Amino acid sequence: MAPGKRLLNLETMNQAVLDVKVPILGSLWARAVEMQREINQGIVKPFGNITRCTFGDQQAMGHKPRTFLRQVAALCTYPDLLNTEHFAEDAKRRAREILKNLDNGSVGSYNPNYVSRVLPSKIATFLERRDGGVPANPRNIIVSGGMSKAILNVLLLVVNEEEPLRTGFVVPVPHYPLYGDAIALFGATKVEYVLDEERGWAVNVDRIRESLCAARKHCTPKVLCVLNPGNPTGHVLSRDNIEEIIRLAAEENLLLFADEVYQENVFAPGAVFHSLKKVLFEMGPEYSERVQLVSIYSISKGISGECGLRAGYIEFVNVDRAVFEYFAILKSYDIPSIIAVLAMEVLVDPPQPGDPSYETFQAEAQNLLSTQLEKARLAEEILNRAPGIHCNPIHGALYAFPRIQIPERAVSLAQERGQAPDVFFCHLLLEETGIVLVDGTSFGQAKGTYHFRISLLHPLEELKSILEKIVEFHGTFLQEYS
């Protein structure tokens, strides 16, 4: 048997996987890793090091974790520390409470009761507070070890290959690439609706209606994905816009999939996060008892940015108990890390006024949001000063997604190289400045428009310099290819 004939090879493997594209594993990221290796080997570049503006990874960029959260997590991990003097009294109290709820008091047990009963109750209380009293049932909440897997599981539940037409997932353009990947993996069909860049990336329901109408000829649209705040757009949906979306979902009988992981990252003055669930319930029983909604939350973002711990939850609204049970079965292959989910408990039930850790906790969270606002303002200002770049106001999340002009000659040249024009631009920028962005193509964009996504996470002065370099490079690029 020749090595080429080994059983598992590119021809024999699952062909659906070939269509999955994770941007961080794309050509830009690969080249950046290669360049960093060259730099480490002593090869001199026109810049010092690679500058990564790709991830929404706050702590990697210097944001400090919440002290209270880490204290409780360390105490639960090594409970001997409960007898020491190095912790706030309320951190010790909380750790003792959590340990009492764990099987044999150990984070090393599977802890099904803590994960599927204790924690959902606390989350339900948190949601009721968030939504001004709209009821939340702990039995409709599933705790998960990270949202990527959880999103895939929800979407997997909806695909039904026994129906004559494929299942349609309706996704915004641009969107976080995970949704496109789910579609590729599960043999679903992508139905796109283009966000209204001219109106600050709002959702235009008429466009969704048009897309649905065209799509129904070849698939059965079932899920309408809404990202609020938007990734990569940073747009926060208005209450009116959410009402329109819900009415549409009711009329068209779509399950609403609300990616609300950035719900706490809303910082622009006047911008308010309205959960889809709250609006749904405020619209009355005609909607609140009919429309199916799935909403997701993650500790990787929000006021803690604990990407490395891996925890989140999903709330199901109006999903039959029997279907929910099957989701729980799928989910049983995604057992969460107990240290991560107890950290989530701390976030949904934070220190209260009067507790020793209250002031610090609040100050840390407030500092994170005000810093994000400063960075967003800085990005808007520098990017919009440049001819050929336009950046909508950023209300929330962690990114800017500016539109960039790419001259005709650069477009042709990119096509010759088999690259999308914005990928071409990002590669040139990388070679010249060492700055790694994510190209707009990875998120999708209206035909003939070009964008990139930049994480606004570097310290302020550093971010200023990065943005100025990008703007300067784009200016030269415009001249060179015009």
Add this chain to the structure above:
Amino acid sequence: MAPGKRLLNLETMNQAVLDVKVPILGSLWARAVEMQREINQGIVKPFGNITRCTFGDQQAMGHKPRTFLRQVAALCTYPDLLNTEHFAEDAKRRAREILKNLDNGSVGSYNPNYVSRVLPSKIATFLERRDGGVPANPRNIIVSGGMSKAILNVLLLVVNEEEPLRTGFVVPVPHYPLYGDAIALFGATKVEYVLDEERGWAVNVDRIRESLCAARKHCTPKVLCVLNPGNPTGHVLSRDNIEEIIRLAAEENLLLFADEVYQENVFAPGAVFHSLKKVLFEMGPEYSERVQLVSIYSISKGISGECGLRAGYIEFVNVDRAVFEYFAILKSYDIPSIIAVLAMEVLVDPPQPGDPSYETFQAEAQNLLSTQLEKARLAEEILNRAPGIHCNPIHGALYAFPRIQIPERAVSLAQERGQAPDVFFCHLLLEETGIVLVDGTSFGQAKGTYHFRISLLHPLEELKSILEKIVEFHGTFLQEYS
């Protein structure tokens, strides 16, 4: 729109999910949870509480975690502790080294470099030591946040729906139910080979050959799953038996999937764990350069039993780089918890002689294995004393899987109730004694034979009493239905 017409319901959802059966979500477990609730509400039962013998969850049953591991994890979670006196010097040194390898020194970052470069190198060194120098390439190792999801991902990679025949997964009977679930989810075909209970649960390759021959009429067998040590059997494969399996895989062009998560839980005198990879390489290039092998490891078992942390890794042998890259893409949706994977670093690179924590670490690990041996001996002795129960020698893992006699009249009665006979037995036992086992049907068993799985994790005296109650109940059961 009536509630029954909501978009997502049992009829419209993914029908493949309906075939997934997680035993802990089956009727026995559901009844046990219900009974515990009744007890909590004050309803008196003929026994005190529910006794769970279902999970392989060592820490829930009182096993202590490894001190060094938890110290390092707590230090990395809350690095302020590095300035305190509560830790062994080598724990602090290790924590400092790990933090140096983390992005911005934080467990709260995604840490792609630590997860995909630093840790695989350490694991490769561990594997080379384990396998007496057989080379391990870090580039073939993937770190994962728990093995359940990782196993599903590997199997997903192999299914190819574009081929005319379905993909066959060849699994032992009995087997850990996850494999059956993967088959249901991905539309593969299950090809079974019955383990040789008369020869202590050894693998009989002639039976595999027969199964393959019959299966090739309706599917393409691609993956041969081997569990060593066996779950639920506790059997450890002999070197000769492994050689036979490898020769068969080569002849039949099958990918070997080695579930070796219990590799450190080998305790019977004379029993030795041989990794499939080591044997493969010792068989010479004819095999070592051809046979494709995937092997998995988990910190949930072994000498730490850290089920609640969620970490493991997969080693790929003879899998083309391009295919491996696609697996990495699938895996990018299973980002591990950094606290969990740094705990795995400690386990693959434990304290060495002379280090302050060495003696304690060794003593804790040794104690765990010698306790398991005692419990296995106790189980064999008590179970084999009973007429109508037979338990093979237990060499490793955490369970006993005895064969039980079920009288004809009980079999008929069970059939009337629509239950498998062993499920029927387990339900009666549960009602009478509060003891929850897993029925043999969940793992599969030779036609006409009946079994149950019991975790051997309760403290020794308690386990003795549990086993005696089961044996006594089975005696009464035999009398009653004979």
